Amino acid sequence: MPADPAVRPGPVDLLRPAARGAAPPPVAATVPPPRAGRSAPTQAGLFLVAAAVLVVSVAASVRIGTTAVGWADLARVLGTRLGLGVEPLPPLVDSLVWDLRFPRVLLAALVGASLAVCGTVLQAVTRNALADPYLLGVSSGASTGAVAVVVLGVGASTLGVTGGALTGALLSFGLLLVLLRRTGLDSARIVLTGVVVGQLFTALTSLILMASADADTTRAVTHWLLGSMAPARWDAVVVCAIVAPVGLAVAWLCSHALDGLAFGADTAASLGIGVRQVRLLLLVVTAVLTSVAVATVGAIGFVGLIVPHGVRFLIGPLHRVLLPYAALSGAVFLVWTDALARFAFAPREVPVGVITALLGVPLFLLVLRRRGEL
Incomplete structure (x- = not known):
């Protein structure tokens, strides 16, 4: 039976190996105790409210920028695209x-939802409160692929920066699976192997930059590595709009397995869960979601780390409820963070990854303090 969920080891305790013969630390300790259940109509109402907040956030964020856009202008643009016969705006404003x-x-909403879902899944799969979407080394691989295209021109004519980043991310994940094939898919090995793969590709990225790049190229690559929504176009939105809902659906269908894995492999197996198969499936899902997100906008940190903790603190640890709310919260968080990156230092734009880090550190410290770990 799992240990008393009231016992709450800190993040460092979760990484420390247990003494010989001792039971592993309970994962219920990494999350607050379950809240009292809510009725289905109440849950549906809360979810609709959260979805409405996302829609309003998207609409409000579109209006923010160096050129103000009114609500009426926004309605006219949408009406024109929907063929409602409204008077179109001037071409320049319409294109803006x-x-x-x-x-x-x-794209900010889709990437934020993807990263939050990945963080939620990996924190359960690895039983590690510090797990985030970049735990598997995918971000480092994407960085290496992008730098290889920009600096060395490898596949520049066919792949482009996005294609190079996606290729590098998938290569790094392939290396992770090869290494884990020999050592197994238990939580500690996933974490340690992901760190090793990430450090390898980080070293390759630094080597390429130091050996081949000039100052201007280095500056451009660094801006991309920090994460930015500036290159967003409709083709990238379409790709993420296909990948993100599929990934969320697969993760949600594994909610029962995630609840079991959160208490450890033995508990999950006793519930009839195929631990190895489920872990492999969820690792693939999170790797694909993270690869597409990083290849599109660069590495944006802290979204997949703080959003799952904050949502889990508010609504409890059951993944059937946690995953949809984490997706909505991650989307809202990144939409407003990107808006802040656009207007806080206007006319100069700050990479959104810088803003998420500045906001993420105090928010994560607040979560740890509320949980009594700080």
């Missing part, structure tokens, strides 16, 4: 809203 701001904000 539809071709630049709409894809940027929608």
